[in-house]
Amino acid sequence: MSNRTDRRLHLNAFLMExxxxxAAWRLPQSNPNADFELAHWIKLATLAESAKFDSLFLADGPVTQGTGEFRSPGQLEPLTLLTALAAVTEHIGLIATVSTTYNDPYNLARRLASVDHVSGGRVGWNIVTSATEAEAANFGLDERPLHADRYERADEFLDVVLKLWDSWGDAAYVGDKASGRWGDPSQIRPIDHQGKHFQVAGPLNVPRSPQAYPLLVQAGASDAGRAFAARYAEAIFTASQTLEHAQEFYGDLKKRAVAAGRDADQVIVLPGIVPIIGSTEAEAKALAAELDDLRIPEYGLLALGKVLEVEPKELPLDEQLPQHVIDRPTAREGFKSRSELIIEMATSERLTVRQVLSRLGGGRGHNVVAGTPEQIVDILVTWFEQGAADGFNVMGAALPSGLEAFIEQVLPELRARGLFREEYDGSTLRDHYGLPRPQNLFDATAARNRRSA
Ligand SMILES: Cc1cc2nc3c(=O)[nH]c(=O)nc-3n(C[C@H](O)[C@H](O)[C@H](O)COP(=O)(O)O)c2cc1C
Known part of the structure; x- marks a missing residue:
C-alpha cells in the first residue's frame, strides 16, 4: 500500500443507459430508450467532464441481455459510441469494454489505437474474457471456452496487441518535405508473432498515440483474473459489498503486482459504488425504496439466474438459495467472482431470494449506499484511507440525476478535503491516473542491445 500523503481519489463515471x-428507466424523469440516443450519452459525458472525472466507462458484451420485456436488451457498440463522445469532449478519459475471446488482436489493436488517436490519447480498454454461453453461440461455438482457456487466450492476445502498438517507434514519422522522407522504415517493424492462438506478422498500420496506447483496464476478480490483472492492468474495476472484502482484494492485487515486478502505485484499484443521495437519510432511503418498488421480480430472477447459471424456476422467491445452486460448479466457468460474491452475501446474511433480488437490483452486486452526502463521503474516505481503494467507479442508480447529485453534493466535500482535483492537469488518460507513458518495448530492447554490444 502507498505511504504517500498527497494521494488523491480517482473517479470513473460508470455509465449505463x-x-x-x-428499474431506473421507469422513473418519471427517465428516458426508457436512452441506450440508443446519442444526446443522452453526450449529456452524461459532458457532465462528467465538467466535474473533472478521470474517465467514463461503458460495459459491454456481444449479446442481448434478457428478453427485452422488462429492460433494454441491447446497447450501442462502445468503441463506436466513444468515438462520437471523443469529438464533443476534450479532457475526460474514455474507457470501452472489449472481449479478447471474440475479437482478433490485429483488428482490435487497430480499432483501439485509432480511437486513442482520435481522442488525443484518452482511451482505456476494459479487457474482458466474456463469461456467457449466449456470447459463444454468436460466434459459431457450441459451448463457451473454459474459464482457464479464456484467460490463456487473453494472455497471448495482450502479448500480441502490445507488440503491435509498439511496432511503430516514436520517431517513425519524419515528414521531411525537402528530402522526400515521410518516415523512418527502421522504426516501423514486423512483430512476427507465432503463438498457440495467434500468428501475426505486423507491423500495425497505426502509430503510437500521445499516451502510446490505450490504458489497460481489467475487471475479473477470480484467481486467473487477478493473475492477469497483476501482469497487465493499470486500472482495475471491482465489486465489493464490504470494506473487508475490498481490503482483501486491494491488498492481494497490489502484492501480486509487486511480485510481477511492477510498482504497486501504478495499479489503480477502483471498487464500484452506487450512491443514492438524499438531504436526509430518510430522503435517501425513500428514493431507494421508490426504485425498489419499480423492480419487476421476474426480471431480477432472469438476471440472477444468468449469473448463477440456473433456471429462474430453481430460485424460490421466499426461501434461501437452494443448496444445489450454491454447490453448482458450472457457474464457476462463467461469472466466477460475481457468482461467488452473490452466494457469499446470500449465505452469510441468510437472505431469501427475494431479498437477494432487492440487494442486486441497484447495482448487480456493487455496493449500494443510500445516505446523506456526509455518509457517502465517510464511506469513500474510509475505503480510500484504509487500504480498500485508490478511487471509485461511481455508478448513478438513475442517470443523469444520480451523477448530478454526486457532483453537486459529494464532490465539494471531497475537494474541500483536498482529495479530488479542481482542474485537469494533463491531457491524456494516463496523465489523469498519474501513470507514466509506457516505454516502447522494441526501443527498450534496441537500447539494451546497443549498450551490451
Ligand atoms: C465494474 C465491472 C465491470 C464489468 N464489466 C464487464 C463487461 O462490460 N463485460 C463483461 O463481459 N464482463 C464484465 N465484468 C465481469 C468480469 O470482467 C468477468 O467477465 C467475470 O467476472 C468473469 O471473470 P472472473 O471470473 O475473473 O471474475 C465486469 C466486472 C466489473 C467488476
Whole structure:
C-alpha cells in the first residue's frame, strides 16, 4: 500500500443507459430508450467532464441481455459510441469494454489505437474474457471456452496487441518535405508473432498515440483474473459489498503486482459504488425504496439466474438459495467472482431470494449506499484511507440525476478535503491516473542491445 500523503481519489463515471438500477428507466424523469440516443450519452459525458472525472466507462458484451420485456436488451457498440463522445469532449478519459475471446488482436489493436488517436490519447480498454454461453453461440461455438482457456487466450492476445502498438517507434514519422522522407522504415517493424492462438506478422498500420496506447483496464476478480490483472492492468474495476472484502482484494492485487515486478502505485484499484443521495437519510432511503418498488421480480430472477447459471424456476422467491445452486460448479466457468460474491452475501446474511433480488437490483452486486452526502463521503474516505481503494467507479442508480447529485453534493466535500482535483492537469488518460507513458518495448530492447554490444 502507498505511504504517500498527497494521494488523491480517482473517479470513473460508470455509465449505463437510464441508470444502473434495473428499474431506473421507469422513473418519471427517465428516458426508457436512452441506450440508443446519442444526446443522452453526450449529456452524461459532458457532465462528467465538467466535474473533472478521470474517465467514463461503458460495459459491454456481444449479446442481448434478457428478453427485452422488462429492460433494454441491447446497447450501442462502445468503441463506436466513444468515438462520437471523443469529438464533443476534450479532457475526460474514455474507457470501452472489449472481449479478447471474440475479437482478433490485429483488428482490435487497430480499432483501439485509432480511437486513442482520435481522442488525443484518452482511451482505456476494459479487457474482458466474456463469461456467457449466449456470447459463444454468436460466434459459431457450441459451448463457451473454459474459464482457464479464456484467460490463456487473453494472455497471448495482450502479448500480441502490445507488440503491435509498439511496432511503430516514436520517431517513425519524419515528414521531411525537402528530402522526400515521410518516415523512418527502421522504426516501423514486423512483430512476427507465432503463438498457440495467434500468428501475426505486423507491423500495425497505426502509430503510437500521445499516451502510446490505450490504458489497460481489467475487471475479473477470480484467481486467473487477478493473475492477469497483476501482469497487465493499470486500472482495475471491482465489486465489493464490504470494506473487508475490498481490503482483501486491494491488498492481494497490489502484492501480486509487486511480485510481477511492477510498482504497486501504478495499479489503480477502483471498487464500484452506487450512491443514492438524499438531504436526509430518510430522503435517501425513500428514493431507494421508490426504485425498489419499480423492480419487476421476474426480471431480477432472469438476471440472477444468468449469473448463477440456473433456471429462474430453481430460485424460490421466499426461501434461501437452494443448496444445489450454491454447490453448482458450472457457474464457476462463467461469472466466477460475481457468482461467488452473490452466494457469499446470500449465505452469510441468510437472505431469501427475494431479498437477494432487492440487494442486486441497484447495482448487480456493487455496493449500494443510500445516505446523506456526509455518509457517502465517510464511506469513500474510509475505503480510500484504509487500504480498500485508490478511487471509485461511481455508478448513478438513475442517470443523469444520480451523477448530478454526486457532483453537486459529494464532490465539494471531497475537494474541500483536498482529495479530488479542481482542474485537469494533463491531457491524456494516463496523465489523469498519474501513470507514466509506457516505454516502447522494441526501443527498450534496441537500447539494451546497443549498450551490451
Ligand atoms: C465494474 C465491472 C465491470 C464489468 N464489466 C464487464 C463487461 O462490460 N463485460 C463483461 O463481459 N464482463 C464484465 N465484468 C465481469 C468480469 O470482467 C468477468 O467477465 C467475470 O467476472 C468473469 O471473470 P472472473 O471470473 O475473473 O471474475 C465486469 C466486472 C466489473 C467488476
Amino acid at each position: 437510464a441508470g444502473h438500477h434495473e
